[in-house]
Amino acid sequence: MAQSNGMFKGLVLGLLAGGTIGAVLALLYAPKSGRELRADLKERADDLIGGADEYMQSAKTRAGELVSEAKKRSETLITEAQKRAESLLSDADKIISDARQKTAPIVEEGARVKNAVKAGLDAFREERKRS
Secondary structure (H helix, E strand, O other): OHHHHHHHHHHHHHHHHHHHHHHHHHHHHOOOOHHHHHHHHHHHHHHHHHHHHHHHHHHHHHHHHHHHHHHHHHHHHHHHHHHHHHHHHHHHHHHHHHHHHHHHHHHHHHHHHHHHHHHHHHHHHHHHHHO
């Protein structure tokens, strides 16, 4: 798309430059009086300025359209990214919740084993002190 836009721009500028050069050469070599020549030159210059103004207006309009399209695309991408992030966070919360539920009995059993081992060690130490 950028290449076709550059080609269009180059074509328009080439046409304007070629038209200007051709018009000036034609007027300079035509057998006319100074007054007629100046009037023709002024008319051609006005035509070229009008064409340039039209081209600039077209370029401004196209640039505005491109900026608007880019804003819409970026808003869409941001919205999609936010949705994906929310989905990932939700999935992560679910995984963590499931892991907590699955490990809770193991943690409780581990605490019981720890308490039993501690009680056994305490009993062993007490017995050793008595002997």
